[in-house]
Amino acid sequence: MKEYVSFIDGLPLIIRLILALPGLDGFVYGIYRIAKGRIIIGILWIFLGFAILWIIDIITILLNGKVTFLT
Numbered sequence: 001m002k003e004y005v006s007f008i009d010g011l012p013l014i015i016r017l018i019l020a021l022p023g024l025d026g027f028v029y030g031i032y033r034i035a036k037g038r039i040i041i042g043i044l045w046i047f048l049g050f051a052i053l054w055i056i057d058i059i060t061i062l063l064n065g066k067v068t069f070l071t
Contacts, residue, residue, distance in 0.1 A: 001035035008032050009066055016061050025054035029067055041070045 019028045026049025034042030045053060060069045
């Protein structure tokens with residue numbers, strides 16, 4: 001799972017933003033959170049990321065360059 005985290009962290013900013021769009025965010029960053037050890041948050045993100053949580057990921061990517069909220 002460390003390979004997945006380093007792969008996502010190594011992607012260019014524009015690709016990380018595309019992955020944070022609705023539909024992709026729940027799955028991609030849900031698995032990312034599970035890989036970082038936040039299993040319950042990751043599972044919740046998979047199901048709720050499609051609804052509204054993707055906005056949080058886009059904001060944190062724009063401000064910090066990577067997902068930092070609840071990771």
